Structure formats: structure tokens, C-alpha cells
Amino acid sequence: MDVFKADVAIIGAGGAGLRAAIAVTESDPTLTVALISKVYPMRSHTVAAEGGAAGVVQSHDSLEHHFHDTVAGGDWLCEQDVVDYFVAHCTEELVQMEHWGCPWSRKPDGHINVRAFGGMKIERTWFAADKSGFHMLHTLFQTSLKYPSIKRFDEHFCVDLVVEDGRVQGAVTIGIASGEFTLIEAKSVIVATGGAARVFRENTNGGIVTGDGMALAYRHGVPLRDMEFVQYHPTCMPGTGLLFTEACRGEGGFLLNKDGYRYLQDYGLGPALPTPVNKAMELGPRDRLSQAFWYEQQKGRTIEGPQGSVVHLDLRHLGEKKLRERLPLIYELAEEFLGVDPALTPIPVRPAAHYTMGGILVDGKCAAPLPGLYAAGECSSVGIHGANRLGSNSLVELCVFGKVAGEEAAKFSRTVAPGNSSTLQQQAELAQQRATNVVRKGKGTERISSLRREMAESMERGCGIYRMGDEMQRTCDKLTELRQRFMNVNVEDKSRVFNTEWLLAIELGYQLDVAQAMAVSALHRRESRGAHQRLDGYTERDDVNFLKHSLVTYAGENTPNISYGAVKITHSQPAVRAYGAAGEKADAAEAAGKIA
Amino acid sequence: MNTSERMITMEVLRYRPEQDETPFFQQFLVPFTDDMSVLQGLQYIKDELEGSLSFRWSCRMAICGSCGMMINGVPKLACHTFLRDTYPNTLRVEALAHFPIERDLVIVMDDFMAKLESIRPYIIADTPRALSEGEYLQTPAQLDLYEQFSSCINCLLCYAACPQYGLNSKFIGPGAMALVHRYNLDSRDSGSAQRMPLVHAEEGVFNCTAVGYCSQVCPKKVDPANAVNINKTESAKDYFLRFVTPKGAGK
The missing domain is CATH 1.10.1060.10 (Alpha-helical ferredoxin)
Structure with a gap:
């Protein structure tokens, strides 16, 4: 087996992984970084983010506002000290992106422009048309090419972490083109592999978003935190789940039911004014909007389409010129995938699974409980999203915490001696055997695609926008069954060169573990909070019993264990999450209270 | 838009360097609806008919750049090209021209x-x-x-x-x-x-x-x-x- 010796290994080369790689090398150019990605970095799913990245710039805005929007948006399940650090570093990181060449949209005077986004009190979303993630990813990737100490392992698929002597010391990869294994020795490892919403049937995610890093850390005993919180994005393409950015509503788009009525006013988000009001109506938070869709569907006020019920995203009043300038990708998606000209016809949309709020448990320095292991981005749970992420917080999270992870992993790597190569090699060979067994063992009988489909349908049924105890239990049972059947999965393709069937099987194994972590965490949370909403007697938030993070721990073939951890509350006590007119009233009352 | 299911023939270039001397075409009969892309056709083949067919893809929305292929002889993104536009003719898919083929529809980049x-x-x-x-x-x-x-x-x-x-x-x-x-x-x-x-x-x-x-x-x-x-x-x-x-x- 080939061996590569790095100081820091990074698994995943999307926004967080690339930012981390640059941070390592800028903090110490003598350190060697192994940047491992199962795709070429510019294919990473950061590329598909559309709307933008939050950072306070306007004089009437403040860090305190950004903090409060984030914590209330997360239904008080955020780590408030970490949110404090986050909001204080967002703008600086977005300026850094600007210096590196990100083509942010501008105001006439040449300064950065910002747009409104859901759940944000004041406009603070930096954007590059509606291709913000694409531009951030390409800017980071192209900038990373400046640094000779970043050694890329493109199209290298990670099959395991190497843990020895109580700390992580490397990773084992398959070079996809050759099918050959490589042991990458490292003194510290950063996981930056993104989310896992592909475990749901209808989702916005790219095919590569299969929770690999979450599963790898989890299998080595690192708890996954708050996995029950999965965000449904309210405006997605029926069938494929492709995303129509929240910026559509930030720019003034309406959501209409079958009667052409802006139904959100019936769900505590009104009044319905003709121009966008921050934190009201269409600019409410995503969990509330997806839930309102569900109720409209129950009431028979949605529109029946070939791919299920839809509502209309109406952008007609914005006019073609503004749409082409501000939302060019959305225009193209609507025209080419749906045959709809959004300047003339409303776009049919429905919610789809979009974002994994939970992830690998890390502290505010991105360090996991396993020494030497760090995580950043959607795969991690650093504590800023709580029970519901606000749009435009995650792109900037990649930068803020990618940098922290890089600097911390660099620091750690200088404190430890290189591992014992022969022990690491033995470990790596075991990992190779396990990965190879998926193909080499006798002929299995279970189709990859059937297992995947059954998983995704069961997750949608049990862990969708609204949840019931008995349905969640059925999903848990189903996942137990599927994990059992997975042992007998069939991989026809026995070749080495670019064997994607083999990789799909390994990814399915990751997905099943992560799906089970989500479902079991959901079943045990007997309250409703943020994106976790129950209809079976636990319809309210329960701060007495559940103002807690869930922690799910891997238990091999058995059902994982659930425990709970404290939530760090510094200066925002849980209150009612109010939006629309009610929100304004609550803000006014709070301000009056402060004056009194 | 027609939402009923029809059948299209997809003719796909295969090349597995460990076993094939030269590239060859393999035909598949694929059920499709009007909203299905060439990529979805290939995914159907991989899931249901021929698990060993390899191709790159990810975002499905023409922004990640993974799924470039020759489709009926023209370089296109598979996620962004629709089966309905070729039907009832046979749709031909090959690896991108001018690059060495790694395997099937995957080129060396x-x-x-x-x-x-x-x-x-x-x-x-x-x-x-x-x-x-x-x-x-x-x-x-x-x-x-x-x-x-x-x-x-x-x-x-x-x-x-x-x-x-x-x-x-x-x-x-x-x-x-x-x-x-x-x-x-x-x-x-x-x-x-x-x-x-x-x-x-x-x-x-x-x-x-x-x-x-x-x-x-x-x-x-x-x-x-x-x-x-x-x-x-x-x-x-x-x-x-x-x-x-x-x-x-x-x-």
C-alpha cells in the first residue's frame, strides 16, 4: 500500500475543507497538508449554494442582531458562546473572500451589496448573483493552488480513519482511477465532508452528499449531535428536489396557494404587505414555511402536480430584467427544467430535505472528543444552527470554522510525534480488507438501489416535516432491517478502475448509519422544536426536559445509544419565536423593557 | 408537458480497461417521462440494468460541471439535456471527445x-x-x-x-x-x-x-x-x- 506522510489530513475539499487547507498553510507553510476529496474539489456540493453568506455590514445592523436572529432562529438550541464568536468573524471572512477574488455583487459606489434573507432582521446577506456557493468554491479552490504545501488527493475516496494510541493518526483512501489504496498518515485530521440529506427521497443535495465523514467519526465512537434536526427547504422543484433559492423571496417573491392567496399570513407570519418585510411572510424562517406548506396541503389548498402537491413561487412582479440580473440561475432552472418563464408564470415548488443541522460533535475550536480529530462545515455540529439553520449562515460558517479547524489542527499537529508507521500500516490493511470485502465476498442478493430507495422513502415517511412516534418507530425498525440486509449487498462489478458501484455500496453503508442516527435521535426527542415537529402529543417546545442537545453514539449492529448534553446559554434566555407583526411587537416590548 | 411514460433506446459507450480491448456500444431500453434528463436515464441504467456502468455526476443542476458527455455527438451536460428531445430516435452517449477515456463515460482530466x-x-x-x-x-x-x-x-x-x-x-x-x-x-x-x-x-x-x-x-x-x-x-x-x-x- 502506498503511504503518504502529512502533518494535517483534510477529508473533503468543499468550502470548509479548502478554507481549512489554506488556514493550515498560512499559519505554518512548513506543514504538509493532504487534501483528500472523492471528487475534484470544484465539484463539491458547496457549488450548489445559491443565496449568499451572512456578515454584518450596514450601520443600522449589529452583531447582537445577527446573534439574536441566529439563536432565536435555532429555537435556542445553539451554543451561544460559539454563536458570539461566529457573528464576530463573519464579515472579516467575507472580506477575505473578496480579497481572494470572489465576485460579490456590488452597489453602484463599488461597495459590497447585501440582500434580505429569511429570519434575518436586517439585510446582511452578501451574494454573487444567485451563484454564491459556486463563486465561493471556485475562489477558494483556485486560491488554494497558490500554496505548494497543499498536496491534493483528488478523486480519492476515504474508507476509514486510522485511530491508534487513543488519537486519530490518518486516513485510508481508494484512488478511484486505479482502485489502489493509500494510507495517509497525519498528526491531525479534519473532516469536512458536508451533509447527509441524500438519505431522504426528495432532496436538494448532489449525489455525493452521503454523510461519509459523519459515519467515519461516528463509527470511531465520536457522538453525532442534534441529528434529528434536518431542514426542509420550502421552495424546491417537484420530483428532483432542485433548489430555488430563498433569495427569490429576499428579492420580493411571493408564495401562493391554489387560490392565488399568500397563505403564510394564516400561520402567524403576516400581515401580507406588497413589498418584503424582514422576518415576516415569505422572509420567515425555513422551518415555519415548510410547516405552513404541510398544513395547506392538509387543507386541500395546494395544487396537484404530476410530482405531488405544489404551491406557487410567484416572481412575475419582479420583471425579467431584475430576475436576469439577480436570479439568473433560477431563471435558467425554471426555463430549462420546468419549461416555465418565471417572468410570465409562477414556479411550482414544494419542500425538500436540504440541510443537516446536526453532525460530528465538536467544541467551539472545531475539536472532536477524539484527540487529533477536527470537523467543520455541514458535517460538524459546532453549535451555531441549533434546531433550525438560517439561510446564509452556512456558507459563511464554512469560512469562519474552516479557518478555525485549520489553525487548530495545525497547532495540534505540532504537539504530537509521528505515529508508529508499522502499526498504522497494519490498521490500514485491515481497513483495506473491510472495504475490499464489500466486492470480493460471495455473491450478495440485495440490490444497492433497492436498499437506498427503501431507506429514503422510510426517512421521508418517518422523519419528514411533521413526525409521529409510531411512524418514527417504523422508520427505526426499517433501518435496523436495512442495515442487516446491507451485509448481503450485491456488487456485480469486480473491477478496480473507476468502480463506482463499489463506492456506491460503501456510501450506502455510511448513509444507513447516519439515517439511523437521525431517526433514533428524532424518536427520543419528545417535544417540538425548530425543524423537529411532532403531532403525537409533543406538539410544544419543552424547555424543562429538552432544552438539551441530543448525542447519539454508535453501537455496532445494535441500535445506537442516546444521551443528552447541556446547551450553552450566555445571554439569550429561551423565549417565544415570533415572526411577522407578532415578532415586531415582541421586539418593541423587549426594547421598552430595556429602557424601563 | 407529457407526463406519461415512454421507452427510449440509449446507446452508451462502454470501455473497461481491465477487460475490453476497445470501446464498444451497449444498448439499453429506458422508460422515461418528459421531465427526465439524460443523467436520469443513465442513473436508471446503473440502478436497474447494468450496475457496472461508470459516469461522473453530482449536483443535477448544471453547476458542478461533472457530467459533461458527448450526447448524439455534441458535448453537453447530461443533467441539462432531456431524453424527450431525442425520442423517438436512439440517443447516443459517449465520453467527452479529445480526452483519454478512463472508463466508460469517465475521461482522464x-x-x-x-x-x-x-x-x-x-x-x-x-x-x-x-x-x-x-x-x-x-x-x-x-x-x-x-x-x-x-x-x-x-x-x-x-x-x-x-x-x-x-x-x-x-x-x-x-x-x-x-x-x-x-x-x-x-x-x-x-x-x-x-x-x-x-x-x-x-x-x-x-x-x-x-x-x-x-x-x-x-x-x-x-x-x-x-x-x-x-x-x-x-x-x-x-x-x-x-x-x-x-x-x-x-x-
């Missing part, structure tokens, strides 16, 4: 990656700006100058379209040239002098014979042909200015 690295695709500032100084000012008109060239998704359709690249893969090619142009035109950048040697090198812009097919196939309207031709002018100017200015002509 090393050449493009090396070119991308060689062009210094990052801001080179004369005097680096401190974060505390805030952002560079850049007017919408200045942004407009390069924005289109920054939209390249590296899907390589333009390389598959370029007859010159097909003849001589040393030619830097349309995509990388568009990115050279993207940085040279950025008001924050002072690196054009470092990039120009590549532009007028033997492998540079003068290889282009102005066919313009690269711009036609570009799914993001980057118009690399335009970038190449502006660079021809720049390169020529640069060449002559070298005789009259002591340090050559930068920007």
Missing part, C-alpha cells in the same frame, strides 16, 4: 487540471490589502468586465468542441484561457504580466482558429472564444510594446 494550475488562477495583488482595510471597491461596471468569464464551471465541453485541442492537446484551450482573461480583467488583480507569457506561448492563443464552437456548447454562456480572441489582440499589443517599453507591457 489530468491535462485540464495541470493547465488550470499553470495559469495562476488567483488574484495577484501588487500590494496585498489588509483585512482591516475592508473590501476593494469595484463598481458594477468593473465587475461586469470579467463576471461572465468567472462563470466557467470547468465542465470541459469547450475542450471537446475545440478542433485545435483535438489536434494538439498542448494548446491551453478555451476554458483555461477564459480564466486567464477573468483574472486579467479583474480590477483587483495585477498579475497579467505573469500570465501573458502563457497566452503568447507556442501553446497559447494563436492556436485558436476562431471556429467559435467552444462558445456555442458552453452551458454557462462564458464565451471562451471571445476571451481567446481578445487575448490575441492583447498578446499582439504586448509583443510590440516590448520593443518600446523597458519592462514589457503589463496591464
